[in-house]
Amino acid sequence: MSTQRAAVILAAGKSTRMKSKYSKVLHPVGGRSMLAWVTSLARTAGVTRIICVVGDGNADVRAEAESLGLDIAIQEPQRGTGHAVLCARDAVGNFEGDLAVLYADTPLIEPDTLANVFGALAGDADVAVLGFEAEDPAAYGRLITEGDNLLAIVEAKEATPEQLAVSFCNSGVMAASAQHMFSALERVTDNNAKGEYYLTDIVEILRGDGCRAVAVMGDETEMLGVNSRPDLAMAEEAFQTRMRYRMMESGVTLQDPKTIYFSFDTEIENDATVGANVVFGPGVSVAAHAHIHPFCHIEGTSIGEGAQIGPFARLRPGTELAQNTKVGNFVEIKKAKIGKGSKINHLSYIGDAVLGEGVNVGAGTITCNYDGYFKHVTTIKDGAFVGTNSSLVAPVTIGKGAFLGSGGVVTNDVPEGALALARAEQVNKEGWAERYHKTQKTRKEKSRNGKGKST
Ligand code: UD1
Numbered sequence: 239m240s241t242q243r244a245a246v247i248l249a250a251g252k253s254t255r256m257k258s259k260y261s262k263v264l265h266p267v268g269g270r271s272m273l274a275w276v277t278s279l280a281r282t283a284g285v286t287r288i289i290c291v292v293g294d295g296n297a298d299v300r301a302e303a304e305s306l307g308l309d310i311a312i313q314e315p316q317r318g319t320g321h322a323v324l325c326a327r328d329a330v331g332n333f334e335g336d337l338a339v340l341y342a343d344t345p346l347i348e349p350d351t352l353a354n355v356f357g358a359l360a361g362d363a364d365v366a367v368l369g370f371e372a373e374d375p376a377a378y379g380r381l382i383t384e385g386d387n388l389l390a391i392v393e394a395k396e397a398t399p400e401q402l403a404v405s406f407c408n409s410g411v412m413a414a415s416a417q418h419m420f421s422a423l424e425r426v427t428d429n430n431a432k433g434e435y436y437l438t439d440i441v442e443i444l445r446g447d448g449c450r451a452v453a454v455m456g457d458e459t460e461m462l463g464v465n466s467r468p469d470l471a472m473a474e475e476a477f478q479t480r481m482r483y484r485m486m487e488s489g490v491t492l493q494d495p496k497t498i499y500f501s502f503d504t505e506i507e508n509d510a511t512v513g514a515n516v517v518f519g520p521g522v523s524v525a526a527h528a529h530i531h532p533f534c535h536i537e538g539t540s541i542g543e544g545a546q547i548g549p550f551a552r553l554r555p556g557t558e559l560a561q562n563t564k565v566g567n568f569v570e571i572k573k574a575k576i577g578k579g580s581k582i583n584h585l586s587y588i589g590d591a592v593l594g595e596g597v598n599v600g601a602g603t604i605t606c607n608y609d610g611y612f613k614h615v616t617t618i619k620d621g622a623f624v625g626t627n628s629s630l631v632a633p634v635t636i637g638k639g640a641f642l643g644s645g646g647v648v649t650n651d652v653p654e655g656a657l658a659l660a661r662a663e664q665v666n667k668e669g670w671a672e673r674y675h676k677t678q679k680t681r682k683e684k685s686r687n688g689k690g691k692s693t
């Protein structure tokens with residue numbers, strides 16, 4: 239049986255540089271929090287137990303961690319990364335497998351990369367550190383190696399000029415058996431430049447015990463740690479670049495990739511086409527051969543095979559579009575099921591509705607779904623034809639194949655096959671225009687003459 243995997247996610251930091259009321263690990267990248275990214279990374283890499291270390295003041299992080307199903311450990315006060323992991327010891331309990339330490343502010347690491355770190359432990363390593371070649375090593379800890387052994391991690395503040403010249407850096411991700419990890423952490427001291435307990439010191443301590451330490455090489459693009467808003471924007475950009483590439487690799491046509499924005503869970507089948515300037519919020523799936531024209535905003539929506547969307551459509555959560563549906567310009571849809579081949583081509587709002595197959599919704603149609611207190615459902619059955627500028631006051635049902643005349647305010651159900659006219663009847667007054675012009679012209683003349691006299 240393979241070794242069990244657990245992870246400790248460090249999230250107790252103060253996030254001062256974000257200048258935010260919220261902890262930095264709650265800020266979203268690709269539509270979900272950085273903490274959710276790291277959680278998903280761990281789970282995908284086969285981690286079955288996750289403990290999140292939070293500060294006393296981080297009620298918001300704690301709530302997010304609990305909603306993600308993580309166990310919580312409190313670190314108060316914050317005395318460094320080594321101290322933070324020690325605070326998770328009780329929560330880890332008598333777990334005997336491999337334990338990884340992850341930072342909640344480093345959202346872009348790929349599951350395969352973390353799997354490589356665990357993989358090193360399955361080989362002959364006792365402790366494995368994820369490293370990368372940094373373009374600008376700046377304040378990162380430096381990995382001091384000899385052959386394929388990792389000798390030590392030296393923090394920038396403690397490093398000699400010679401060590402500072404090393405560009406092989408510590409990502410922060412580290413793994414060892416839980417036993418090794420805690421036995422070494424007990425012996426870490428705060429006798430250093432920052433007066434903190436450094437997690438990184440365990441490498442030298444474990445080597446002193448005769449353990450083997452290795453560095454696993456990763457790619458710098460995955461290692462970005464977010465401390466500020468510019469960092470957050472860089473992480474978002476890196477995520478979008480990755481997603482665009484993956485979409486195209488899997489057979490999706492992107493008209494102008496850098497103007498299309500995805501969420502962490504966007505799913506698009508091959509041979510779908512996405513026009514320029516389209517934004518996908520969370521919860522969107524698009525089936526094969528669908529075509530999304532430019533300038534659409536889409537979230538919480540499933541789009542069926544061969545559907546045509548936009549340009550300028552807004553699809554909100556709860557929208558389900560069946561095969562070959564058409565949604566045109568300036569159409570907003572929310573919480574509505576639209577059956578096969580139905581069309582809503584122009585300038586409409588469809589909310590809380592169920593439309594059958596082959597329905598035609600005319601321009602300017604509005605479902606009046608809200609009475610100020612409750613939402614109500616509009617049902618339009620197969621093959622019905624809704625005339626332009628119709629207001630459908632829900633709850634209301636339009637029967638199969640029924641016709642609604644244009645401009646109706648429909649408050650009552652319409653039976654199958656009927657024509658509903660829900661507007662004032664037209665009155666024509668013969669010769670009215672000529673009489674009108676004559677009287678108005680005469681009045682205008684009189685008023686002009688009056689003005690001329692008085693000056
Ligand atoms: C750390 C590493 C450094 C590495 C860098 C990568 C140490 C001593 N240094 O430095 O080698 O190159 O990350 O980004 O580990 N945290 C707590 N409690 C604490 C302190 C920190 O939970 O008491 C959390 C923070 O919220 C953050 C993470 O640990 O998520 C890293 O802390 P940070 O202070 O940013 O470490 P660095 O100085 O960047």
Ligand code: CA
Pocket residue numbers: 463465
């Ligand atoms: Ca950091």
